[in-house]
Structures are given as structure tokens and as C-alpha cells.
Amino acid sequence: MADIGYTLIYEPNAASKTSVSEFRSLLEKGKDEVKIDAMKRILITMLNGDSMPDLLMHIIRFVMPSRNKDLKKLLYFYWEICPKLDNSGKMKQEMILVCNAIQRDLQHPNEYVRGNTLRFICKLKEPDLLETLVSNVRSCLEHRHAYVRKNAIFALYRIHKVSEHLSPDADELIYRFLHEESDSVCKRNAFVCLSDLNRTAALQYIQDNISLIETLDPLLQLAFIEFIRKDAVKNPGLKSQYTQLISDITENSTSNVVIYEASTTLTILTSNSNLIVLAGSKFIELATKEADNNIKIITLERINDLNKAHPGVLQDLSLDILTVLSTQDLDVRKKAIGVTLQLITSRNVEDVVKLFKKELQRTASSNEDNNAEYRQVLINAIHKLAIDFVEVAANVIDLLLESVGDLTTTAAHEVITFVKEVVEKYPDLRQSIVSTLIKSLSLIKSGKVFRGAFWIVGEYALEDKLIQDAWKFIRSSIGEVPILASEKRAVDSGKEGASESEVNGSGEKTKKKPTILPDGTYATESALTVEVHDTSADQNKPPLRKLILEGDFYLGAVLSTTLVKLIFRLHRNATPAKLLNALTAEAILTMVSILRVGESSFVAKKIDEDSADRILNSIRLLTNDKEAKLIETAFLDDTKDAFKAQLNTIEKSKIEAEAKDFHNNAEQVDDSISFRQFSRDDIGIEKQVDDVRTAAGSSVSKENLSSRLNKIVQLTGFSDPIYAEAYIKVHQFDVVMDILLVNQTINTLRNLSVEFATLGDLKVVDKPATANIGPHGFYKLQTTIKVTSADTGIIFGNIVYDGQHSDESTIVILNDVHIDIMDYIKPATCTESAFRKMWNEFEWENKITVKSEMGSLKEFLDALMAGTNMNCLTPGAIIGEECQFLSANLYSRSSFGEDALANLCIEKQTDGPIIGHVRIRSKGQGLALSLGDRTASIARNTKSKAIKI
Missing domain, CATH: 1.25.40 (Serine Threonine Protein Phosphatase 5, Tetratricopeptide repeat)
Structure with missing residues (x-):
């Protein structure tokens, strides 16, 4: 049951062993503190396989009479594991004394001693020993303290389960106890036991309290819900009544825990749309009221599961879900929006x-x-x-x-x-x-936003009215042209104003003061050395002009292309030649102005060659009459078709992903049908989301035992006095090492210990115990290392054991173990904008030069994706054999939330190797270096050539 506990005792040193005679002397003459230490060592020895039956009477004589609470607790641990039967299978005579001591503790005036004794009785399985204790346990049901009563219920239940004849009326006694008891915990324990012993009595108790069920204690309500969930599977005829009862609890309960469990149970018992909406609204209410962000995410996930199981039922709750957006946590907001988007219809x-x-x-x-x-x-x-x-x-x-x-x-x-x-x-x-x-x-x-907007205007401004409006904005936003001449006039007027301000009221020029240079010398300013820069004038400049003067010539190149498209569009729309020629001349003037100002000193940086070539090319296109038709088709039709094809590719990939997900989750026509009525499992567990089972790892596919051989690492040499090897297993955020030690000598290795240390973001959680290994003996131990990031980690250590003399020790150095970070890196996807944003933000870059003998670019890309666990984000990067160049973006994400980006640029030389480079970026240095090492090793690998005989 839920309240029955068991104790795990850690053995600090298995090599130290005390004889029975030494234990006897410690128990006879020692004080309580010494006896406590001795009892702990006795328990460890017994758990290791030595039952030490000769100590039983000494413990009865010298430990049992003590009133020390810690010693009494250890004594009950001893009674739990000590052998109680003789060789013939009968109860030992000494256990009569133990029974008397237990009976006295069941009548002890201290309620916690009684409660602890009752908890111990829950662990006994010997009917002969329990028979003498039944009357005392029954009397504890009437004790004034609730702690005693709640443990007495479980003790009586366990006695009945061990042997029914010891307490044949246990169910009747518990049923009466339920009606008379007032403590909520005692009532909950009693009902849990009664539901397992007598289903009819449990149903009767629910029936007796059905009118008060909304006002009962939440613990008892939870017990009712658990019983109903189990019983509904075995008795489908009562499902409708159970559903009504659970819906009443869901609507009227004031406990959030009860509301959650009742709503979950309601979705299991029924498919009625009204009740499903009720459960969904309660989940939303919990997500809104609860302050814990984890609870918000869990309840939102339950709503998502409900929508998948009952599509179209929860659509009216979409606005209610969005009330969760009032929280400050971004993950909760993302989850709420993601769930809501699944419920949207044309109505809402x-x-x-x-x-x-x-x-x-x-x-x-x-x-x-x-x-x-x-x-x-x-x-x-x-x-x-x-x-x-x-x-x-x-x-x-x-x-x-x-x-x-x-x-x-x-x-x-x-x-x-x-x-x-x-x-x-x-x-x-x-x-x-x-x-x-x-x-x-x-x-x-x-400027980045302007570039995208101009592309849309150039491609989709089809009517003359739209083209004229766009042209007006471009003209006003560029300002006066030519740009260079107008900027010179503005600077000259600024200088004249500055010169006039230097003349004082009497008509005399003001004398310039000497300027102190950084090296401490004096200098005099002149008009040739002083550069007048009016910041207020910059703020008043039109937006496009300001961006171009700041050095954004890529925007100037896009603007030139847009002007060309607008001219061609007007030509296709049969615009009058006079107007078309005027606009063409204005467009060419604007482009030439951008080129000239880009070469001047009025811009923050000079124009780059690529942008200058694009602008010049646009000017040539507007003045080329020979191939006007071909150029017009390329600008107005081909670019739009390319964008349309790109959207179709993205849409196709989405449809394929949805189809793949549907196929993976679909039941095949030849799959076996599972009937829950014939299953031995309890309560609709197949239908219920069982978090405990998932946490235990049952959903994970079973490991192939033959693959373990690939993960065994040799730690010492075959000639060392002790041979060691380790099996490395990665489990979520832990690395578990199962170590096998083999004594290769004819001597016993005493006080042998294995010590580990780590390098990197690793931490040794537990230290292996000390042990003695006999001649040619085997010893197994296990240690756990906590991993906190996907950086490269190294585990190193040594084995230490005592030599022939007490002051000597032998040390064997272990080989280093390198943790494979690929176990923590998984392929992932992200949008192009998110990739670019992370690429600009991440500080660490590792550039790997590639020179590979692989046969094709596709083969290298596949090997890189498989070796680094990265996903290709570039559409169409999986190319055929005929292409000589490849550029692609790759992305992966570690289990710790670390992002890893890669950009691949490679070329296949004619009858030569693949050359190029891979740039890897991440937020931390370790991940970039680790992936860089893996990439370099992949680039060095070549396919083995067949040997001709």
C-alpha cells in the first residue's frame, strides 16, 4: 500500500568485517551509542548474505530492553530480516520473546512507538508470528491518536492478506471503522483497504455518502475516484452511474488535485461531448489558477491529448485557453498558443x-x-x-x-x-x-525589411495605380537627386553658416583656441581639418537616402532591381512612350546617383563591388533594346515562378511530414486487436496516460544485448595485476559505468577501491565501495556520472589496494574514457530566420577545412549528417551526382537545450577530392569544438578500396 515503507542501507566498506564474538562484546558492554553503531554493522553484514543466527539471543537480551528510540528502530529492521524459522520450517522458540516485546510496543503509551510497530507488522509474512498480535492490532483501531489508527488499518489489512483465518471479519471491521472515524487520512486508508477486500462494501459506502460526496475530504474523494476508475473496467454496466458521479465531483470539488484526477477519469469513462468539454474547461481553469508553470504546461498538454482523441469537440474553448497568456512564462505562452491553433475553425x-x-x-x-x-x-x-x-x-x-x-x-x-x-x-x-x-x-x-517589401512591390504591383503609388514613395524617400550634388550643397551651406557664426558683433572674427592633442602637444584647427557633421540634418533625411548614406548598398541594389521591374511592368501594361521614357530616365538617374555617392566620402563606407555590379547591370538592362523581351520575361515571370516553386516545395514537405506522422501512428490492418476485457492489467491503463510507467522507461524500446559489445571499454592492460573493463551506458542525463574487475594474481587484493575523476562538465555522483577480491576472483561495481552539457568529457581514475604490509599500497592507472557527445545531440529543425538569428548571435565558430576522397557530394553530406546527428535545413540540398558544388545549412539540438549550427560549402573537383570547409557555430566553445573534431574525422575517412587479386 501507499504508506508501507522499506529501508535501503548503504554499505560504506565491504572489506571490513567484524566477527560474531566482537559483536557480542559490543552488545554486552557498550552504551547505546556503541550498540547503535554495532546494530548498523550487523544489518549490513546480514544484508550481504551472512544471517549470523548466533546473535539472536544477544540482541534479545541486550538490545531489546533499551528505550532508545534510534536503537528500537534499528531493532525492528533486524526483526524484519533475521531468520525466524528453524531448519524444520517451524517458528524458533526465541521468537516468543520477540512477540512479547512487539505486544508491549503495541500497548506502549507513546503513539509513535505504536505507529512504528504497526508499520513493522505490515512487513511480516509469518502467520504463526502474526497470530499472537491480532488482538493488539484490533485494539489499536480505537486508539485516541490518528497516527496509530491509520497504521492499524494497514496492519489489519496485511494480516488478512497473509492469512484470512487470522482476521476473517477484517472487511466488516473496516466498514464499521469508516462510519465511526472522523480523521480524513484514516478514512482514506480504510476505504483503500476496503475496496480491495470487499468491493460490495466499498460500493455501499460510496452509496451512503453520495449526497455528501462534494463536501468530503479531498483525500477520500481521490480514493473514490481511484476505485471508480478501476471498477468501471471490470463492471461496464455501472459506467453511466460512475460517469455521473465523477462529473458531480469535477464540477463541485474545491481541490485542484481532485479536479485534475476527476477530469482525467471522466475522459476515460465517457466519450460524451458535453462531458469532454467539461473536462477540458476544468483543465483550462487549472492552467489559469495554478501558479506553477509546470502544472500549466501539463494541463495544456492534457487538452491537446483530448483534442486528438475527440477532434472538433473542444473548439469553443479556444478563447478560454488564451486566458493563460496572462502569465509571464514564455514556454507556457507558446504551449497555450500551440494548443489553441489546433482548435481554430472558421467560426472562431x-x-x-x-x-x-x-x-x-x-x-x-x-x-x-x-x-x-x-x-x-x-x-x-x-x-x-x-x-x-x-x-x-x-x-x-x-x-x-x-x-x-x-x-x-x-x-x-x-x-x-x-x-x-x-x-x-x-x-x-x-x-x-x-x-x-x-x-x-x-x-x-x-533596410532588411525594405528589401523584402520592395521585392513584393516589384513582383505583385500589377496595376498602374499601384506602380504610381510605389514610385511616388521611392521618389520622396530617396530625396533630391543627384544625391552627391545635393549633399555637397548641404555641406557647403553648413560651412558658410559656421563661418558667419565665427564673426562677432563688432565685425571681427573670433580667434581660434589651440587644441590639445592626445600626446600633449598643441595644434590649431583649420577649415581643412574640421569636418562639419550635422546630426540633426541626418535625422531629417528621407529613410532610403539615410540608409544608403549609412552604407546599406545592398538595399540600393534591390531598389534598382525593383525600379527595373516597375518599368517593365509599365511597358507590359502599354503605358504611353512619353511617360515611360521619363520614368526610365528618372530610374537611371537614381541608380547613377547611388553609384556616385557610394564612391564619395559622404557615405559611412564605400560601395561594395557586388552591389555596384548589380546596379550597373540594372542600368544596362534598361538601355538594352535588343533583348528587351527576354529580359522582361526573366524579371516579371521567372522570379515569381521560382518563388512559387519554393512555396510548393515547402508545402509538399509539410504534407509529407504529416503523412509520415499519420503513418507512424496509424494501426495497420493486420495488427492484432487488444481486448481490454481479456487483459490482466488493471483499469483502462491502456487508455490512460500513465506518467509513472513512462518515467520508468517502459515505453523505450528494449536494448539489443549484442550491441553492448561495442560499448565495452578496456580500462587496464592484460598484464596488470588486476584487469578492469567497463560497459558505458548513457541514460538521459547520466552515464552509468558497469565495471568488471578480475584479480589476475594468486593473492587476495585487500581494501581495493576504484577512484574516478572527471574533466569537463561531468560530476561523479557516487563513489564505488571498497572490497576484497580473492585469487583469480571477479568483482562487479557500478558508478554514475552526471552530465550537465554536451561538451566533450573525459573520465579518468585509478585502482588502489593494500600491499603485503599495512603501510604499502599499489596503484593501477586506468585508461581515460571519452564520453561520446553524440548520445546527447539529436537532429532538429528550425525556420530560416531562426537559423540566421542564432548564426549572428552565437560567439563560437569552428571552421573545418574539408579534403575528402569520397565519391560524391551527396555521399559526404549523408556521412556528415549521420556522423554529427545534424539535420539538413536547405531545400534541395540532397542533390544528384552531376552537381559540382554544394552549400547547405545543418542544425541539431542537444538534450540540454544547446543549439548547434553548421554551414557546409564544398566542391567536387574533376577527378579529384572534395574540397571546401564546414563552419560550426554554437553558444558554447565545447560543443563547437566537439562537433568540429567529429567533422574532421568524417572528412578524413575514405572508403576502403577493393584489393585486386
Whole structure:
């Protein structure tokens, strides 16, 4: 039962052994402290296999009369394990004295002594010994103290289970006890015992208290729920009555524990939609009221499981689930949003979008630590709703574009990326979305966001009105052109103003003061050395002009491409030649202005060659009349088709992943059918989510015993006096070493101990015990090492044992054991934006040069993914044999939440090796170095060539 406890005793030193005579002398002459130490050593010796029957009378004579509480507790441990039967199987005569002592303790005035004795009786299995104690146990049921009564119930129950004739009326006695008892714990224990001894009596007791069941103590309510859950499987005819009873408890109970258990039981007993909604609403109530974030996540997961088992039933609870967003924990918010997205339908999608809008507006004005990440989660959720429900797509776009000015660069770029997908997916909404985007361009502050917005305008601004509006914004945002000439005029006017300010009121020029240089010398400023920089003027500059002057020429290149697309679009729309020529000239002037200012000293940094080439190419395209048709098709059709193909690839991969998940969880037509009625398991455990069983590891596939040979590590040499080997097993966050020691000498190795130390984020949890190993003997021991990160760890140590003389010792050094971090690294997936964000944030980079003799790039990529447990994020990276170049992004995540990123750039030379490099980034140095070593070893490996005979 739940209250029956057992004691584990640790043996500090197995090599030290005391003789029976020494124990006798310690028990005869020692004080209570000495006897306590002796009793502990006696218990350890007995647990190791030596029963020491000769000590029984000495313990009865010298330990049993003591009143020391610690000694009495150890005495009961001794009674539990000592041999109570003689060789013929009959009770030893000495046990009569023990029975008398137990009877006296059952009548002891101290209630805790009585309670401890009753707990000991629960562990006895000898009917002859229990027979004399029955009357005393029954009398304890009427003791004034609840601690005695609650243990007496279990003692009486165990006596009945050992031998029914010792207490044939135990169920009747417990039933009467239930009606007379007032303590909640005693009543709960009594009902648990009664439900196992007499189901009819337990049902009768529930029937007697059915009108008061909502007011009963939560402990008793939990016992009722557990009984109902078990009995409903064995007696399906009572399921409807049980369901009604559990629903009443669910609605009226004030205990959160009872509500959770009752709601879980309710989902097991029935599939009625109203009751499933009731259970779901109670789970939501718990997630809202409970302060513990773990409880919030558990209850939200239960709602998710309910939705999978009963799809479409919990849709009306979507807004209620989102009340959990008031919590500050980001993981809880993510879980709540993730569960809600599974419940969205066309009926409630608008309300959910409104709520997300309020949350998005609230994050703009709050100062929470994880504000940016939470805003990102909200945007991704709104994105998914707009993709799944066309009726809210336009409203969602308006909502996000209105708030784009308040978002961070990353979040705003996510919005633009999301707008791209919606515009392509819903052609009917393109005109309104592009019109809204053009109106929102003035709110954008980041060049990265501008680039995405200009791409959308260039691809999807099809009507002349939209093109004109976009052109007006670009013209006003660039400012006066040519840019270089206008900037020079602004600087010259600033210098003239500065010169005029140097003239004082009498018309004389003010004298310049000498300037002290960093080395302590004096210098005089002149107009040639002083650079006038008006920061207020920078703030008033148009946004595109300001970004270009700050050195963002990639934006200038994208802007040039957009201008080319708009000109070609106007040409396709049959715009009058006069207007088209004017706009073309303006576009070329803008591009030339960006090129010229990029070479001047008015920008923060010079224009890069790539951006300059792209802008020049755009100018050539606008002035090329020979291949105008081909260029127009490439700019207006091919780029859009490429983006459409990319979206189709992503959508296809999602469908394949869903189909794979469905296939893995589907029951095959030839699978065996399991009938619970014929099963020996209790209570719908197959249907109930059993956390204890999962924690015990039963859901994990059984280990292949033959694979253990690959994990055995030799620790010492064959010529050493003691041979040692270890089997390394990784279990979650622990490394367990099963060590086998073999004495290869003809002498006994005394006081042998194995000592371990670690290097890295490892910690030795327990120290192996000391032992004596006989000639050519074997000894097994186990030690556990705690792992706290996926960094490379090393375990080293030695074996120490006594020599021939007491002051001598022999030391054998053990080989180092390197922990394989691949056991903790798992393939993972993330979005492209998340990958880029982590790539920019992570500090540690390990660049590995690749030179491999593998036959193809695909073969190397497969080997790298298998060897590093990384997942390829680049679509289409799994290529054929004909390609000579490969660039791909890889991602993995450790069990400790550490992210590992990799970028692969390799080339297959003609009739030569694969060359290139792999860049690995992580937040910590250890993970980057470990994966780098693994990558280097993979690059060095080559396939063995067949030997020609």
C-alpha cells in the first residue's frame, strides 16, 4: 500500500568485517551509542548474505530492553530480516520473546512507538508470528491518536492478506471503522483497504455518502475516484452511474488535485461531448489558477491529448485557453498558443485574431524581458491563421502592416516574409494587400525589411495605380537627386553658416583656441581639418537616402532591381512612350546617383563591388533594346515562378511530414486487436496516460544485448595485476559505468577501491565501495556520472589496494574514457530566420577545412549528417551526382537545450577530392569544438578500396 515503507542501507566498506564474538562484546558492554553503531554493522553484514543466527539471543537480551528510540528502530529492521524459522520450517522458540516485546510496543503509551510497530507488522509474512498480535492490532483501531489508527488499518489489512483465518471479519471491521472515524487520512486508508477486500462494501459506502460526496475530504474523494476508475473496467454496466458521479465531483470539488484526477477519469469513462468539454474547461481553469508553470504546461498538454482523441469537440474553448497568456512564462505562452491553433475553425478564427492583435499591441508598450520572442510567437501564430483561413488573411495583413513600425527588425522581416506567402497564395487579395503595403512603407525603418517589401512591390504591383503609388514613395524617400550634388550643397551651406557664426558683433572674427592633442602637444584647427557633421540634418533625411548614406548598398541594389521591374511592368501594361521614357530616365538617374555617392566620402563606407555590379547591370538592362523581351520575361515571370516553386516545395514537405506522422501512428490492418476485457492489467491503463510507467522507461524500446559489445571499454592492460573493463551506458542525463574487475594474481587484493575523476562538465555522483577480491576472483561495481552539457568529457581514475604490509599500497592507472557527445545531440529543425538569428548571435565558430576522397557530394553530406546527428535545413540540398558544388545549412539540438549550427560549402573537383570547409557555430566553445573534431574525422575517412587479386 501507499504508506508501507522499506529501508535501503548503504554499505560504506565491504572489506571490513567484524566477527560474531566482537559483536557480542559490543552488545554486552557498550552504551547505546556503541550498540547503535554495532546494530548498523550487523544489518549490513546480514544484508550481504551472512544471517549470523548466533546473535539472536544477544540482541534479545541486550538490545531489546533499551528505550532508545534510534536503537528500537534499528531493532525492528533486524526483526524484519533475521531468520525466524528453524531448519524444520517451524517458528524458533526465541521468537516468543520477540512477540512479547512487539505486544508491549503495541500497548506502549507513546503513539509513535505504536505507529512504528504497526508499520513493522505490515512487513511480516509469518502467520504463526502474526497470530499472537491480532488482538493488539484490533485494539489499536480505537486508539485516541490518528497516527496509530491509520497504521492499524494497514496492519489489519496485511494480516488478512497473509492469512484470512487470522482476521476473517477484517472487511466488516473496516466498514464499521469508516462510519465511526472522523480523521480524513484514516478514512482514506480504510476505504483503500476496503475496496480491495470487499468491493460490495466499498460500493455501499460510496452509496451512503453520495449526497455528501462534494463536501468530503479531498483525500477520500481521490480514493473514490481511484476505485471508480478501476471498477468501471471490470463492471461496464455501472459506467453511466460512475460517469455521473465523477462529473458531480469535477464540477463541485474545491481541490485542484481532485479536479485534475476527476477530469482525467471522466475522459476515460465517457466519450460524451458535453462531458469532454467539461473536462477540458476544468483543465483550462487549472492552467489559469495554478501558479506553477509546470502544472500549466501539463494541463495544456492534457487538452491537446483530448483534442486528438475527440477532434472538433473542444473548439469553443479556444478563447478560454488564451486566458493563460496572462502569465509571464514564455514556454507556457507558446504551449497555450500551440494548443489553441489546433482548435481554430472558421467560426472562431476572427475572435482569436482580435485577441492576438490586442496581445501584439500590448507587447509594443510593455518592457518584459522576453518581449521580442513573444512577439515573434504571436506573429507566427497570426501567419498560420492567415494561411489556413482566407477569410481573415486581408484583416491580418492590415493588422501586421499597421504595427510594422513598432516591431523589431527580425519581427518586421517575419511580417514581410509572411506577406510574400499570402500574396502568392491568394491572388484575389493581391491588389488590396500590395496597396496596404505601399501605404505602410513610410513606417519601415530597417533596410532588411525594405528589401523584402520592395521585392513584393516589384513582383505583385500589377496595376498602374499601384506602380504610381510605389514610385511616388521611392521618389520622396530617396530625396533630391543627384544625391552627391545635393549633399555637397548641404555641406557647403553648413560651412558658410559656421563661418558667419565665427564673426562677432563688432565685425571681427573670433580667434581660434589651440587644441590639445592626445600626446600633449598643441595644434590649431583649420577649415581643412574640421569636418562639419550635422546630426540633426541626418535625422531629417528621407529613410532610403539615410540608409544608403549609412552604407546599406545592398538595399540600393534591390531598389534598382525593383525600379527595373516597375518599368517593365509599365511597358507590359502599354503605358504611353512619353511617360515611360521619363520614368526610365528618372530610374537611371537614381541608380547613377547611388553609384556616385557610394564612391564619395559622404557615405559611412564605400560601395561594395557586388552591389555596384548589380546596379550597373540594372542600368544596362534598361538601355538594352535588343533583348528587351527576354529580359522582361526573366524579371516579371521567372522570379515569381521560382518563388512559387519554393512555396510548393515547402508545402509538399509539410504534407509529407504529416503523412509520415499519420503513418507512424496509424494501426495497420493486420495488427492484432487488444481486448481490454481479456487483459490482466488493471483499469483502462491502456487508455490512460500513465506518467509513472513512462518515467520508468517502459515505453523505450528494449536494448539489443549484442550491441553492448561495442560499448565495452578496456580500462587496464592484460598484464596488470588486476584487469578492469567497463560497459558505458548513457541514460538521459547520466552515464552509468558497469565495471568488471578480475584479480589476475594468486593473492587476495585487500581494501581495493576504484577512484574516478572527471574533466569537463561531468560530476561523479557516487563513489564505488571498497572490497576484497580473492585469487583469480571477479568483482562487479557500478558508478554514475552526471552530465550537465554536451561538451566533450573525459573520465579518468585509478585502482588502489593494500600491499603485503599495512603501510604499502599499489596503484593501477586506468585508461581515460571519452564520453561520446553524440548520445546527447539529436537532429532538429528550425525556420530560416531562426537559423540566421542564432548564426549572428552565437560567439563560437569552428571552421573545418574539408579534403575528402569520397565519391560524391551527396555521399559526404549523408556521412556528415549521420556522423554529427545534424539535420539538413536547405531545400534541395540532397542533390544528384552531376552537381559540382554544394552549400547547405545543418542544425541539431542537444538534450540540454544547446543549439548547434553548421554551414557546409564544398566542391567536387574533376577527378579529384572534395574540397571546401564546414563552419560550426554554437553558444558554447565545447560543443563547437566537439562537433568540429567529429567533422574532421568524417572528412578524413575514405572508403576502403577493393584489393585486386
